[in-house]
Amino acid sequence: MKSYTCRVCGNRLFFENSVCVSCETPLGYSRAERDIVPLDADDRTYTDAGGVVWHVCTNLGLSGCTWLTTDAGGLCFSCGLTRTRPNDADLEGITNYAPAERAKRHLIAELDELGIPILDRTDDPRGVAFDLLSSVAEPVTIGHADGIVTIDLAEAEDAHREKVRAMLDEPYRTMLGHFRHEIGHYYESFLITDDDTRARARELFGDESEDYQAAIDRHYAEGAPADWQQHFISQYATMHPWEDFAETWAHYLHISDSIQTAEEFGLLRPAPTASFRERVTKTWMPLSTALNMMNRSMGYDDLYPFVLSTPVLDKLDFVAGLAADAAAGSVKDSSAGDVEPESGA
Incomplete structure (x- = not known):
């Protein structure tokens, strides 16, 4: 597994982290970037460098999936x-x-x-x-x-x-x-x-x-x-x-x-x-x-x-x-x- 780092505070992250335990930033996994990215604290979305808005997989509560999808309320690639x-x-x-x-x-x-x-x-x-x-x-x-x-x-x-x-x-x-x-x-x-x-x-x-x-x-x-x-x-x-x-x-x-x-x-x-x-x-x-x-x-x-x-x-x-x-x-x-x-x- 890769070693991930919080983009907000620099704390070490692990593959399944949904929140940084150091700065409490909500997190999601971007398959496109192959990285754990910080989410907006209010709507739990991530906007990438190209302006695309990503949402957390709807299975977050069911299976702990932190992966992102462009489909609001939809499944990520893995769950799909x-x-x-x-x-x-x-x-x-x-x-x-x-x-x-x-x-x-x-x-x-x-x-x-x-x-x-x-x-x-x-x-x-x-x-x-x-x-x-x-x-x-x-x-x-x-x-x-x-x-x-x-x-x-x-x-x-x-x-x-x-x-x-x-x-x-x-x-x-x-x-x-x-x-x-x-x-x-x-x-x-x-x-x-x-x-x-x-x-x-x-x-x-x-x-x-x-x-x-x-x-x-x-x-x-x-x-x-x-x-x-x-x-x-x-x-x-x-x-x-x-x-x-x-x-x-x-x-x-x-x-x-x-x-x-x-x-x-x-x-x-x-x-x-x-x-x-x-x-x-x-x-x-x-x-x-x-x-x-x-x-x-x-x-x-x-x-x-x-x-x-x-x-x-x-x-x-x-x-x-x-x-x-x-x-x-x-x-x-x-x-x-x-x-x-x-x-x-």
Whole structure:
């Protein structure tokens, strides 16, 4: 995460701040400026340098959203991507809805920082939308299908999530991790659009045309191969090439965000331009080892309990290349031409 500063008093701010605790200025997050901006104390609006008036998202009270929109009384870009949410009578679902939306805002802010395009499905059929569903009344399966990401809001509850994590023998399970993984499925179909890229993806991850349900059944019946750490980032990644790609994409975002945060807060000096692979081997590996030791010093599990083998580094490098191409606007689509990154909210 970035380190933000109050434009009024210079106090340090954090991503979800709705008011400066030092000078009490009301605040909002401007996606267009990628910054936290001060709001007018009377009408809670922000006027940018171009004279455009911005309003706080109508979900401020419901989910704590501080993002700005040009539509008075409307939803911000992030909240607008949510296609389905719990109804107001579902108190448990609504309680879990807020941390889910917070994780989604984190995801979108990181994608913006990386320059990766995020298309709104209401404006573009190739876009993404989110169903944030409550499993109070019926089971919810987390997943992605044709641009729709489904999240089980029960995963916002620590006890539930930890129970599932232990049951599945996972070293890591968070709401943000779910969003990063599922959006990876979306970007695989969005960014791999030509034969050469598809061929390279199959070399690294395997043939994605393999029967998915059969792969699921095999994985839960037999588990991961004994030597899985030599080739995969996680046991779940061994299930099917789609899952391997999504897990790799999630770790690309984990690592990118963590390095930026360490630089923003003075734990690392900003490094000169280097390949993502070099950033991983020369910066992330030593940093994550140190952070793991810090966690152990406090009696916690490792912060980053993963082994990055050479095949995994190859996969991460491939994903980082796809992301860089997307940021450069060089993603091809046979029906729509080049896909250009969005620049504003």
